Amino acid sequence: MRVIRSLVALAVLIPALGCSSGPAVLSFSGSSVGREGEVIKLQLDRFAREHPELTVELRPTPDAADQRHQLFVQWLNARAPDPDVLQLDVIWTPEFAAAGWIATLDRFHAATDDFFAAAVAANRWDGTLYSLPWFIDVGMLYRRTDLVAAPPHDLHALVRLAKDAQRNNGVPFGFVWQGARYEGLVTVFLEHLGAFGGAILDPDGRVAVDSPAAEAALSFMRDTIYADAIVPPAVLTWQEEQTRFAFESGQAVFMRNWPYAYGLLDNASQSRVAGRFAVTSMPSAPGGTATAALGGSALAINAFSEQPEAAYQLIDYLLEPEQMLERARIAGQYPSRRALYETTALAEALTIPVDEALSVIERATPRPVTPVYSQLSDILQISIHRALTRQQEPGPALREAAAAMRALLARARLGPGGS
Amino acid sequence: MKDAREERLGWALAFPALGLVALIAVFPVLWTFWESLHLDDLRMPWLGRPFVGWDNYVEVATDARFWSALGRTATFAIVTVALELTGGLVLALMLDRIVRARGIVRTIVILPWAIPTVVAALVWRFIFESPGGLATAALTQLGVAAPTWFAGEFAAWVPLVLADVWKTVPFVALLLLAGLQNIDRSLYEAADVDGAGPWQQFINITLPLLKPALLVAALFRALDAFRVFDVVYVMTGGGPGTATETVAIYTFSTLLQHLRFGYGSALSVIGFALAFAFALGALRLFGAGALRSRDA
Numbered sequence: 001m002r003v004i005r006s007l008v009a010l011a012v013l014i015p016a017l018g019c020s021s022g023p024a025v026l027s028f029s030g031s032s033v034g035r036e037g038e039v040i041k042l043q044l045d046r047f048a049r050e051h052p053e054l055t056v057e058l059r060p061t062p063d064a065a066d067q068r069h070q071l072f073v074q075w076l077n078a079r080a081p082d083p084d085v086l087q088l089d090v091i092w093t094p095e096f097a098a099a100g101w102i103a104t105l106d107r108f109h110a111a112t113d114d115f116f117a118a119a120v121a122a123n124r125w126d127g128t129l130y131s132l133p134w135f136i137d138v139g140m141l142y143r144r145t146d147l148v149a150a151p152p153h154d155l156h157a158l159v160r161l162a163k164d165a166q167r168n169n170g171v172p173f174g175f176v177w178q179g180a181r182y183e184g185l186v187t188v189f190l191e192h193l194g195a196f197g198g199a200i201l202d203p204d205g206r207v208a209v210d211s212p213a214a215e216a217a218l219s220f221m222r223d224t225i226y227a228d229a230i231v232p233p234a235v236l237t238w239q240e241e242q243t244r245f246a247f248e249s250g251q252a253v254f255m256r257n258w259p260y261a262y263g264l265l266d267n268a269s270q271s272r273v274a275g276r277f278a279v280t281s282m283p284s285a286p287g288g289t290a291t292a293a294l295g296g297s298a299l300a301i302n303a304f305s306e307q308p309e310a311a312y313q314l315i316d317y318l319l320e321p322e323q324m325l326e327r328a329r330i331a332g333q334y335p336s337r338r339a340l341y342e343t344t345a346l347a348e349a350l351t352i353p354v355d356e357a358l359s360v361i362e363r364a365t366p367r368p369v370t371p372v373y374s375q376l377s378d379i380l381q382i383s384i385h386r387a388l389t390r391q392q393e394p395g396p397a398l399r400e401a402a403a404a405m406r407a408l409l410a411r412a413r414l415g416p417g418g419s
Numbered sequence: 420m421k422d423a424r425e426e427r428l429g430w431a432l433a434f435p436a437l438g439l440v441a442l443i444a445v446f447p448v449l450w451t452f453w454e455s456l457h458l459d460d461l462r463m464p465w466l467g468r469p470f471v472g473w474d475n476y477v478e479v480a481t482d483a484r485f486w487s488a489l490g491r492t493a494t495f496a497i498v499t500v501a502l503e504l505t506g507g508l509v510l511a512l513m514l515d516r517i518v519r520a521r522g523i524v525r526t527i528v529i530l531p532w533a534i535p536t537v538v539a540a541l542v543w544r545f546i547f548e549s550p551g552g553l554a555t556a557a558l559t560q561l562g563v564a565a566p567t568w569f570a571g572e573f574a575a576w577v578p579l580v581l582a583d584v585w586k587t588v589p590f591v592a593l594l595l596l597a598g599l600q601n602i603d604r605s606l607y608e609a610a611d612v613d614g615a616g617p618w619q620q621f622i623n624i625t626l627p628l629l630k631p632a633l634l635v636a637a638l639f640r641a642l643d644a645f646r647v648f649d650v651v652y653v654m655t656g657g658g659p660g661t662a663t664e665t666v667a668i669y670t671f672s673t674l675l676q677h678l679r680f681g682y683g684s685a686l687s688v689i690g691f692a693l694a695f696a697f698a699l700g701a702l703r704l705f706g707a708g709a710l711r712s713r714d715a
Binding site for chain 2: 375
């Protein structure tokens, strides 16, 4: 009997202790390694000093997007109130919003017009704002300026220029991109697809990867490997870093990559091409427009957070122009506020010339904004990879992918535009 | 009367152990089975978690990706087990003949088996990377055009099978070596007297008497090969496309990457049932009889 009574007393006491222990803990979860970790620690510390009523903690998560996603899903599915603020990959917002895992931000009346429109679009689901763009990543075409003076005006010109440089200058690879079976392949495909005038989903949210434009785009990609021989088959096993190594050691004429590579390539102590390259957007092909895949991160509030107001204060703080500039300077990540691109402060912070960066960002195309994006992407990755490794012709591969994507959308029971 | 009491005592004493087995072996299987009767998709939480009966199993039956994964897994199991038994037998015969430095030689031979699979698979992936991997460079030196291993529908199997065989031949060899050393030497002496050559001795003495050990090794390896996961996960992730996707890889990606718990559980239950049926069938066919013949 005594034992039971003391157990009951303990059960009452423990939560009480938890509540009374100093200021409330506000937790942030996101990338915390390398340069990104450096910036976030600095900024969280400053925020905590300005808000002595709060204790701010960083919850480190795996840096690989897939793993962080799995962890977030497990936490949120269990309705954990911690962490309060989440760093989401640009493609996760609709999924988390539709699941009811992140809070709507409409009541905070953020000035969304200050951010790039394409980035904000990816942060809405069903007309409601669920997250705010933190920084922006865009696909870019890197070019060796000593081999190719002017950027190619379309994809066919790129093939010609790459071939010439391979033949005349003995450069082994004409063009390298991320061709392993992972999310990166979808971004590369998206850029080719836009160049040929296609899309993954049409404006009404219907699957469109079996369009003639998509077949033309995928056939073009395949021909650059096997017919034109400007893209080495090895890219079908490469992610970002392998392409950067190839370009950095002077083995490639063109490379498709994200902005992070610029600073590393320009570092003469490790790069053979420092000072001999430039970036532009990926070129278009007849019938389409120049397209850059939009990447980057957004900030959102855990729907089960016990202190959404404090969480929003932190988001607001991290999105201030000064913090964005600091992030650009230390981690090389692009601000999501358009006005900053007119400032000299950003020009000084970034390694890539600001006007070049801005012209690419303005062509940025988001990936489909749907809660089932990850599953759609997985289907697409497999079919594209099959076609590129010559296990299947581009047409049948894309038709198969489209059928599987339609079946998935039907299973998800999401009407166009709403849940 | 006394017997009944003793029997009760026996059950009482065995109860904790039986309970533990039930808790860690039977309960998860039953739970997975119960889960497999639900639609439970963590990535589509708006669908809820309704009971759907056999729906997931019906979907498996019509899932082309599952059937091709099953076909690939079976082929992989047959090919690797055949290679491993042959390689293991040769190695065991060699080890059996070695007189000097036995301990050291055996230790060296067993090393690949002692290396964690993930580490070994990483090394093999490194060897077959394109371009610049050792295997690719060696072939180029010989004037042979090396394929882009991990981008080839069939070429991707070469490093996978090699890694698996390299790693498990020592294990098979060890099992067979134990079997070899159980064979009565006087049989060979008698055969020598009768004028039987080494090949005849191998066919008529060694192989028949090694049968129990061979069957045990084959059963172990076949079950392992059927559930193959780590080698494939590290080296190809199931690619290119899904050309090297095994049942275990497909189940893993359904469960833990797509978070389709209901459907993934159905796949797990089917994988479990197939392995269980195989083991049971193998034991029925030759297991018990073969094992008994050793004592006879």
